[in-house]
Structures are given as C-alpha cells and as structure tokens.
Amino acid sequence: MSSDDEFGEALDVFVTEARDLVQDVEEGILRLEDAPAGSETVNALFRAVHTLKGSSGLFGLDHMVQFTHVIETLLDLVRQGELAVTPGLVSALLPCGDHILNLVEAVAHGRAEATPDELSTGAELLSRLEPFLPGGAGAAPPEASTGTSTPAAESDEQPPAEQENSWHLSLRFGPDSLRNGMDPLAFLRYLSTVGTVVDLEVVTDTLPPLEEMDPETCYLAFEVEYVSSVPKADIESIFEFVREDSDIRIAPGAEQIESYVRLIGTLPESDRIGDILIRSGAATEREIADAMQLQKERSRGANAMVPLGEILVEQDVVPRQVVEAALRKQRKSGESRAQQDTQTLRVDAARLDRLIDLVGELVIAQASAGVVCLTDNAERTGVAEAQSEVMRLVEEVRDSALSLRMVPIGTTFRRFERVVRDVSVELGKEVGLVVTGGDAEVDKALVERIGDPLVHLVRNSLDHGIEAPAERLRRGKPARGALRLNAFHDAGSIVIEVADDGKGLDRDRILERAVERGLVDAGAALTDSEIYELIFEPGFSTAAAVSNLSGRGVGMDVVRKNVTALRGTIEVETAMGVGTTMRIRLPLTLAIIEGFLVGVGSRYFIIPLDRVTECVELPDGAVGRDVMHLRGEVLPFIRLRTMFDIDGQPARRQSVVVVEQSGQRTGLVVDALMGEFQTVIKPLGPLFARAKYISGATILGTGEVALILDVGPLVAGQTERERALHADAVA
Numbered sequence: 001m002s003s004d005d006e007f008g009e010a011l012d013v014f015v016t017e018a019r020d021l022v023q024d025v026e027e028g029i030l031r032l033e034d035a036p037a038g039s040e041t042v043n044a045l046f047r048a049v050h051t052l053k054g055s056s057g058l059f060g061l062d063h064m065v066q067f068t069h070v071i072e073t074l075l076d077l078v079r080q081g082e083l084a085v086t087p088g089l090v091s092a093l094l095p096c097g098d099h100i101l102n103l104v105e106a107v108a109h110g111r112a113e114a115t116p117d118e119l120s121t122g123a124e125l126l127s128r129l130e131p132f133l134p135g136g137a138g139a140a141p142p143e144a145s146t147g148t149s150t151p152a153a154e155s156d157e158q159p160p161a162e163q164e165n166s167w168h169l170s171l172r173f174g175p176d177s178l179r180n181g182m183d184p185l186a187f188l189r190y191l192s193t194v195g196t197v198v199d200l201e202v203v204t205d206t207l208p209p210l211e212e213m214d215p216e217t218c219y220l221a222f223e224v225e226y227v228s229s230v231p232k233a234d235i236e237s238i239f240e241f242v243r244e245d246s247d248i249r250i251a252p253g254a255e256q257i258e259s260y261v262r263l264i265g266t267l268p269e270s271d272r273i274g275d276i277l278i279r280s281g282a283a284t285e286r287e288i289a290d291a292m293q294l295q296k297e298r299s300r301g302a303n304a305m306v307p308l309g310e311i312l313v314e315q316d317v318v319p320r321q322v323v324e325a326a327l328r329k330q331r332k333s334g335e336s337r338a339q340q341d342t343q344t345l346r347v348d349a350a351r352l353d354r355l356i357d358l359v360g361e362l363v364i365a366q367a368s369a370g371v372v373c374l375t376d377n378a379e380r381t382g383v384a385e386a387q388s389e390v391m392r393l394v395e396e397v398r399d400s401a402l403s404l405r406m407v408p409i410g411t412t413f414r415r416f417e418r419v420v421r422d423v424s425v426e427l428g429k430e431v432g433l434v435v436t437g438g439d440a441e442v443d444k445a446l447v448e449r450i451g452d453p454l455v456h457l458v459r460n461s462l463d464h465g466i467e468a469p470a471e472r473l474r475r476g477k478p479a480r481g482a483l484r485l486n487a488f489h490d491a492g493s494i495v496i497e498v499a500d501d502g503k504g505l506d507r508d509r510i511l512e513r514a515v516e517r518g519l520v521d522a523g524a525a526l527t528d529s530e531i532y533e534l535i536f537e538p539g540f541s542t543a544a545a546v547s548n549l550s551g552r553g554v555g556m557d558v559v560r561k562n563v564t565a566l567r568g569t570i571e572v573e574t575a576m577g578v579g580t581t582m583r584i585r586l587p588l589t590l591a592i593i594e595g596f597l598v599g600v601g602s603r604y605f606i607i608p609l610d611r612v613t614e615c616v617e618l619p620d621g622a623v624g625r626d627v628m629h630l631r632g633e634v635l636p637f638i639r640l641r642t643m644f645d646i647d648g649q650p651a652r653r654q655s656v657v658v659v660e661q662s663g664q665r666t667g668l669v670v671d672a673l674m675g676e677f678q679t680v681i682k683p684l685g686p687l688f689a690r691a692k693y694i695s696g697a698t699i700l701g702t703g704e705v706a707l708i709l710d711v712g713p714l715v716a717g718q719t720e721r722e723r724a725l726h727a728d729a730v731a
Contacts, residue, residue, distance in 0.1 A: 051237060170316065191228075199225035481501060567710070600646050600671050636667070
C-alpha cells in the first residue's frame with residue numbers, strides 16, 4: 001500500500017470520527033441549559049470540541065483549528081463557572097456545530113482549504129460569540145499546526161481548570177510515519193496546547209550513519225516529561241493516527257501512584273483487573289486490549305496464562321504498586337468472571353445489505369428445496385426431516401442477519417431536540433420535547449427514510465397544534481407546551497407517535513375547506529376519521545396566512561406519500577382543546593416480511609401477514625354483490641380477479657381474506673388460501689413504477705412470481721369507489 005493510500009485511510013478515520021463528534025457537540029449544546037457548571041455534560045461537550053480541534057491540527061486543517069479554538073475557550077469558561085449558560089448562548093453555539101460539520105464534509109470530498117464563503121460564515125458565527133468572551137479572550141487561536149508559537153505561550157493560553165498530573169511519555173514513531181503524511185513534531189507541538197512539556201529528550205539510538213540515512217524514513221524517538229490536567233485517555237487519543245506503526249507508552253509520574261492506589265480502593269468490586277485499571281484512569285481501553293492480545297500470544301503452547309498485570313508492568317504502562325492495588329480489589333470480588341464487555345464494530349452498510357440479499361436468496365432456495373421434497377415423496381428417505389431442520393436454521397440466520405441492521409430509533413429522535421428548539425424560538429412559543437421508547441429498534445434503511453416525514457409532522461405540531469403562551473394561559477393550560485415523540489413495537493411493526501397538547505384539529509373547519517376545494521360534496525356524510533384524512537390531500541391547508549413554516553398545503557401529503565412508500569400507514573387521533581396524535585405504523589424491516597400466500601386463478605399474491613385478521617368462506621348470497629355479512633357486520637370486499645383482470649373462471653368455493661387498515665376492515669376474495677410464507681421482497685422495476693396496489697414481488701419455491709399487495713391504497717381505493725357509487729345512486 002502506498003503512503004498516499006495510508007494517509008487517505010487515516011483521513012477517512014478522521015472524517016468518520018469527526019462526524020460522530022459533531023453529533024456529540026450538538027447534543028451537548030442542547031443539554032447545556034439544564035447542566036450546571038462542572039457537570040459531566042459540560043465536560044463531555046468540552047472534550048468533544050477539544051478532540052475536534054486536536055485532530056484537525058494533526059491534519060493541517062488550520063481553519064477548523066481556529067474556529068473550534070474559540071468555541072473551546074468559551075466552553076472552558078462555562079465548565080469553570082465563569083460564564084453562565086443562557087438561551088442566547090445556546091442559540092449562538094448551535095449554528096457553529098452545523099458549520100463544523102460542513103467543514104468536515106468538505107474534507108470528506110477532498111477539499112482541505114476553506115472557501116471564501118466558508119471563511120465568511122465562520123467569521124459571522126464567531127462574531128455572535130464575542131459578547132460571551134470577556135475582553136475578546138479566545139479570539140486568537142493557537143498555531144499548533146504551524147509551530148510558530150512556543151510551548152510556554154500555548155500553555156499560558158489555556159490554564160488547566162483541573163488538577164495537573166505528571167506523565168512520562170515514551171514515543172517511538174514508526175519508520176513510515178513521514179511517508180504517511182504524519183509529522184512527529186506536530187504531535188509534540190500539540191501536546192503543548194493541552195499541557196506543559198517539562199523535559200524533552202531526543203533518542204538517537206536508531207539513527208544510521210549520514211550516508212545511509214533515508215530522508216523519507218522517520219528515525220525520531222522521544223522521552224517526554226509532561227504535565228497536564230487532561231486524563232490519560234485524552235493524551236493517548238492525540239497519537240491515534242500513528243499508533244498502528246508506532247510504539248506509544250504513557251506512564252503516570254511517581255507522585256500520582258499513591259493517588260491511583262487510593263482511588264482504586266474506592267471503586268466498585270470487579271473480577272477483572274482490566275476494568276479496575278480503566279475505571280481508575282491508570283490504563284486506557286486500548287492499552288488493556290493490547291496487553292490482552294500480547295497475553296494471548298505469549299500463552300500459546302504454555303502451561304499457564306501469563307498474568308495481565310505483569311505484562312502491563314513490563315510494558316511500562318502501569319506502575320507495579322497500582323497493579324497490586326487492582327489485584328487486591330479483584331480478589332475481594334467473589335463473583336464469577338463476567339463476559340467481556342460488548343464491543344461495537346463499524347461495518348459498511350453496503351456489506352450488510354449484501355448479506356441481507358444473500359439471506360433472501362437462501363430463503364428462496366430453501367423454499368424450492370421444500371417443494372422438491374414434497375413432490376419426490378422424500379419422506380420415506382428422511383430428507384423431509386432434514387429439510388425441516390434446514391428451514392429452522394435458515395429462519396435463525398434470517399433473523400440474525402436482519403438484527404444486524406436494526407438500530408435504536410432514538411438516534412433519529414435526538415435530532416428533533418434541535419428542530420423543536422429552533423422552530424419554537426422562531427414562532428415565539430415555549431415547547432418542551434419528551435422522548436420515550438427511543439430504544440425500540442428498527443431497520444437502519446427505514447430510519448434513514450422516515451426522518452423527513454417526522455420533521456414535517458413535528459413542525460406542523462409546533463406551528464398548527466401548540467398555541468402561543470398567552471393563548472394557552474387563557475385556556476387554563478401551562479404556558480409551556482409539550483411535544484411527545486414515542487415509539488414501540490406492536491404485532492411485528494414499529495409504531496411512531498408524534499403527539500402535542502395543543503388545540504387539536506377543527507373538524508368543521510377541515511370539512512368546510514374540503515368542500516370549498518371540491519374534495520367532497522356539500523352535505524356528504526363523512527366519519528371523523530375520513531374528515532381527518534383530508535389533511536393529507538395535496539395542497540390542503542386550513543392556515544389563515546402563509547408563513548415560513550406552513551400554510552401552502554405542502555408537507556402532509558408528502559408525509560403520507562413517504563410513509564406509504566415504506567409500506568406503512570398513518571392515523572390521526574385528535575380532540576379539540578386537548579391535542580393531536582399522529583401515529584405512523586411501519587414494518588420493522590424492508591427486506592423480508594411474513595406474508596400470507598393466496599391464489600387467484602393461475603396468479604399468486606402475497607398479503608402482509610400483519611394486515612390479515614381472519615379468513616372466511618365467501619357466502620353464496622354474496623355472488624354479484626360487493627358486500628357480505630360477517631357476524632352482524634357489513635363487510636365490503638374486493639374481488640382480486642376483477643381488480644387485476646385475471647382470466648378464467650372463479651373457483652367453485654372462494655374464500656375471503658379479511659384485512660384491516662386504519663381501523664377499516666375489508667375483504668379480499670381469492671380462489672385458494674396457501675398459508676403463511678416468508679416473503680423476500682423484490683422491488684419492481686421502472687417499467688412497473690405506476691402499477692397500482694402492488695408494492696413489490698417475490699419468488700416462490702416453484703420459481704413462479706407472486707405479487708405483494710399494497711393493502712393501504714387497495715382499501716383506500718375501495719372506499720373511494722363506494723363513495724362514488726353512493727353519489728351516483730343519490731343523483
């Protein structure tokens with residue numbers, strides 16, 4: 001691999017980590033108002049910005065260093081209690097996170113220099129922070145990446161807010177560091193921005209004779225006596241991009257040893273020495289992982305396991321006294337050894353998608369093998385029993401593969417803290433966001449596509465639903481409104497609710513506007529549910545005036561379109577003066593579903609199983625009519641043979657599959673019921689983009705194609721046809 005490739009990989013790691021850090025920054029800023037000075041929220045936010053600044057400096061991104069330095073200085077004042085957090089401060093900080101993300105994305109696209117527009121935007125954002133910086137402090141960032149300032153000057157700019165500790169750093173940079181675009185001196189300069197380099201010794205043991213020296217090879221090594229208030233893990237992170245081919249060791253100074261021993265004595269008991277050392281701060285997770293790997297290598301073929309503590313002492317990672325204190329703590333625990341902590345692994349989403357595709361093909365192949373077993377009388381040979389076991393294993397593989405792509409929906413919910421705050425300020429309203437059910441998991445592909453519809457619903461609730469503070473007080477409500485985001489699993493689906501405690505939907509006003517626009521006839525008898533469904537019609541709006549947020553009738557129809565495209569439904573529940581709940585129901589995954597297989601003539605159809613309520617026989621009296629009586633209920637039904645113009649005569653005994661959509665029950669008349677079926681969804685090509693009532697296709701074990709019915713539009717279309725027939729009959 002060339003040095004350019006290696007540098008590119010390091011830069012990719014920086015971009016990935018920077019995106020996560022920017023997300024942490026935004027979440028931290030949103031929680032600032034409720035966080036006291038010195039709290040973990042403030043400290044975590046400061047560390048995130050500090051890490052962004054340091055990583056940017058290592059890659060020579062001076063414009064990012066300069067911008068983040070001002071924010072870092074301001075947050076340092078906050079955590080020291082010298083600057084109070086106000087709504088104005090939060091409002092000034094939030095756009096800074098957006099700007100940093102834009103700069104990161106520019107780096108991701110190969111541009112390391114800021115454009116004039118980006119520099120202008122950055123200057124404008126920093127000008128909004130100036131009132132919060134006493135005497136303009138922090139306006140001049142350190143020049144760590146250029147090396148023009150002295151370590152003493154940089155250290156004076158950032159006086160440590162916490163107790164300083166001494167460290168001994170043994171730095172052996174890899175021979176390819178220079179070729180990979182890494183400047184060892186830049187790391188030393190950056191050390192001076194977060195602490196003080198007390199003593200620096202250059203180790204020359206590896207220097208060859210001058211005539212043998214390669215100008216592109218790094219022979220540099222350093223022994224550094226260092227003082228800083230940041231924890232060991234933060235110092236270690238400075239060298240993140242050179243650890244692979246370098247030997248970096250960080251040991252606490254002698255005066256820290258007693259402090260670590262006392263701290264370990266106060267920690268909760270644990271049966272793992274690594275956990276104890278990590279919690280105390282004497283060792284980092286990376287150091288423990290490296291030591292465990294070395295322990296594993298040394299123990300191969302040996303009669304006994306090499307103690308982890310001995311390796312840590314031998315590597316000069318942790319002093320022996322600290323290891324002995326951790327061993328004493330370990331011996332106090334009478335519990336059995338716990339499983340290693342779950343670790344996360346970052347995997348390319350395309351690889352997961354490929355795995356899901358392969359699992360889908362496996363499901364189809366397994367179904368095909370099942371058909372062969374049945375047709376060849378394989379029961380006598382025991383193949384049927386083996387086939388049953390294969391089916392069980394395939395189902396387990398399918399469920400495991402799908403679970404890899406499941407993520408908590410709370411990740412999506414968190415982005416709305418910013419939306420609610422910004423829109424509330426713009427509207428002059430006081431609104432609090434309550435998030436519940438954020439741990440409910442759903443397919444990652446679905447999470448990415450449901451974000452925009454949720455934004456529309458949230459903004460609509462803030463604009464139309466929740467009243468202004470003065471109006472709420474007149475109605476006996478608290479001035480501060482409440483917007484609730486909730487998610488839960490229900491019958492193989494994920495349900496997402498956007499609820500507000502506002503004024504609710506005005507049924508009469510909606511009906512009046514629908515009549516004015518010709519959506520319904522004057523005097524039409526509509527249920528409340530049908531009236532509330534009208535708000536999803538294109539161009540429909542009851543707003544008296546057009547604003548920046550609403551009033552143009554664009555948004556709610558997009559919501560329904562996007563939700564329907566995800567094979568989902570949306571329901572409205574509202575009460576005047578109490579509030580409104582928008583309830584979205586979606587499948588847990590977009591790749592494989594449980595379906596119900598039916599036959600009509602020579603054609604096959606799949607009905608999503610979560611929409612099926614029961615199956616009954618079509619009564620003889622229903623021939624020629626489109627309704628039947630089901631236990632005292634008038635049930636309309638749809639003849640799929642007629643709907644899809646299928647040739648041939650109907651079966652002598654037909655069945656009705658009863659489906660439910662948004663509380664409305666409808667029957668689907670079919671010739672044959674073929675039972676539950678694992679359905680691997682195959683999208684339809686562009687040629688079938690306009691096909692109505694079909695959401696996809698699947699391949700049966702026989703090799704034939706079955707179409708997947710889109711129940712929502714199918715039932716809605718039946719309702720519209722009944723309404724049209726009724727209007728014709730009245731006329």
